[in-house]
Amino acid sequence: MELIEYLEKVGNQVDRLIDRYFGDPVGELNKASAHLLTAGGKRLRPAVMMLAADAVRKGSSDDLMPAAIALELTHSFTLIHDDIMDGDEVRRGVPTVNKKWDEPTAILAGDVLYARAFAFICQALAMDAAKLRAVSMLAVTCEEICAGQHLDMAFEDRDDVSEEEYLEMVGKKTGALYAASTAMGGVLAGGSQPQVDALYRYGMNIGVAFQIQDDLIDLLASPERSGKDRASDIREGKQTLINIKAREHGFDLAPYRRRLDDAEIDDLIQQLTDNGVIGEVKATAEGLVTSAGKILAILKPSDEKDLLISIGTFFVERGY
Numbered sequence: 001m002e003l004i005e006y007l008e009k010v011g012n013q014v015d016r017l018i019d020r021y022f023g024d025p026v027g028e029l030n031k032a033s034a035h036l037l038t039a040g041g042k043r044l045r046p047a048v049m050m051l052a053a054d055a056v057r058k059g060s061s062d063d064l065m066p067a068a069i070a071l072e073l074t075h076s077f078t079l080i081h082d083d084i085m086d087g088d089e090v091r092r093g094v095p096t097v098n099k100k101w102d103e104p105t106a107i108l109a110g111d112v113l114y115a116r117a118f119a120f121i122c123q124a125l126a127m128d129a130a131k132l133r134a135v136s137m138l139a140v141t142c143e144e145i146c147a148g149q150h151l152d153m154a155f156e157d158r159d160d161v162s163e164e165e166y167l168e169m170v171g172k173k174t175g176a177l178y179a180a181s182t183a184m185g186g187v188l189a190g191g192s193q194p195q196v197d198a199l200y201r202y203g204m205n206i207g208v209a210f211q212i213q214d215d216l217i218d219l220l221a222s223p224e225r226s227g228k229d230r231a232s233d234i235r236e237g238k239q240t241l242i243n244i245k246a247r248e249h250g251f252d253l254a255p256y257r258r259r260l261d262d263a264e265i266d267d268l269i270q271q272l273t274d275n276g277v278i279g280e281v282k283a284t285a286e287g288l289v290t291s292a293g294k295i296l297a298i299l300k301p302s303d304e305k306d307l308l309i310s311i312g313t314f315f316v317e318r319g320y
Contacts, residue, residue, distance in 0.1 A: 001303065003310040010047040010068075015040075017069055032101050032109035033116075036076045039092040045071040045181040048206075048311060052185030052199050055296075055304040060189040063125035067134060067188055070120035071181050074138065077113035078145055078177075080106055085153070114142065126188040134184045141180040148172025159247075161239040170211045171204060178207030182308075198298045205292035206312045212285040215240040216278070217319035220269065231256070231265050241284060245277045285316045 001009075022034035046068035050061035061068075082088075083096040084106050090096060098106035121134050151169040155161050182203035186196040218233045219242060233240050237257050246253050256268060272278050289312035299305045 001307070003307055003314055006051075006307055007042070007044070007047055010050060011043040013065065014043040014046050014068060014072060017065060018072070021069070028101070029105065029108055029112065032097050032105050033112040035094070035097050035100065035109070036079055036091060037072065037113075039094045041072070041075075041092060043072060044311075045075055045177060048178060048203065048308065049181040049185040051304045051308050051311070052182040052203075053189035054185075055299050055302055055308060056186050056189040056191040056195055056199075058302065058304070061185070064185070064188050066120045066123035067126075067184060070117040070138065071177070071184070073113045073117040073120065074142065075177065077110040077117070078149075080110035080113070082149065084110075085149070121184075124188055127190070130188050130190065133187050137180050137184055137187070141176045144172045144176040148174070148176065155239040156237070158239065159237075161244060163241065163244050163248075166239060166241055166244055167208060170208050174211040175204040175207030178210065179203035195298055198295050202292045202295045202308065202312075205288045205295070206315055209285040209288040209292075209312065210315045212241055212281060212288075213316050213319060215242055216281060216285075219265070219272075220278075221319050230262075231260055231268070234268070235259060241281050242272065242277060245280050246272060246275070249275045249277055251275050251277065282316070289313060289316050 018037050022030075022037050025031045025034045049068050049071055050064065053061045053064050079091060080097050083091055084098045084103055087098075088096050089099040094100075096106070097109050101109075117138065118135055121138065122131055124131060124134075126134075148169050148171070151165075152173055155165075155169065179200045180203070183196050183200035186199040191199070215233060218240075219231050222230065229235075233242070234253055234256050235258060237243075237253075243253055251271065256264075260268070269278070292312045293309045296305055296308060
């Protein structure tokens with residue numbers, strides 16, 4: 001099965017279950033909790049969890065769908081809270097929860113999803129000890145996501161963030177949930193500790209690469225493809241890897257912290273390309289994905305292992 005076909009298949013499975021459990025909510029808080037869940041999404045974290053499980057023990061993912069849903073609930077909880085902190089008004093083509101309702105309701109809606117995620121893990125058909133490990137792993141991951149978000153906010157007041165600091169932040173904010181997704185798949189499928197450790201490191205690598213690619217998409221992709229204004233990160237002065245690499249090359253992005261027209265953005269992209277910035281950022285993401293593929297050497301050959309490797313490549317080639 002090709003990767004895109006597999007992702008569509010998993011997406012449809014997850015969508016059906018989300019519709020079953022959240023499609024007809026009763027009460028305003030439940031409606032707010034279900035709002036982003038039912039608005040769609042790529043369902044990538046459930047997909048990598050299921051692939052990891054099947055790469056360890058083929059067919060095991062059929063018993064683990066509730067845990068896959070738990071990961072999507074966790075992701076949606078983080079999006080709701082991110083939108084509150086960023087003051088965003090649109091997500092997945094619909095009003096954000098804080099916009100459609102209000103901030104207190106959005107906070108509670110995110111909290112509801114956070115709590116339900118752990119309940120869904122417990123519904124998976126797996127050994128109790130494995131489910132306990134998965135619950136613990138997700139709890140630690142949620143703590144790391146919060147720490148990563150706090151670092152991201154703290155970076156807004158700095159113009160000296162290093163590449164090491166950026167990668168630490170992204171590892172917590174984005175990489176950790178991908179790492180947990182793949183490791184939880186391994187745990188719930190009965191994988192050995194070396195297999196679980198490898199899957200965690202693989203997930204961390206592709207998760208960080210995913211975020212770096214998002215940084216590139218923000219600048220290089222059209223609004224139709226990215227879903228937001230081009231160069232919004234540059235305009236807002238966000239400490240992305242592009243910003244950090246540009247500073248290392250002595251290229252000052254401060255004059256671009258304003259609304260730019262298409263011609264100005266195209267000129268900026270050309271200058272960043274000529275200075276080697278874009279190439280270095282791409283190389284960092286691609287290096288992470290290459291390393292991720294090598295980490296999976298511990299797993300026996302399988303279609304699922306091949307798809308895991310393909311997902312890493314997909315992460316750094318999507319978007320433009």
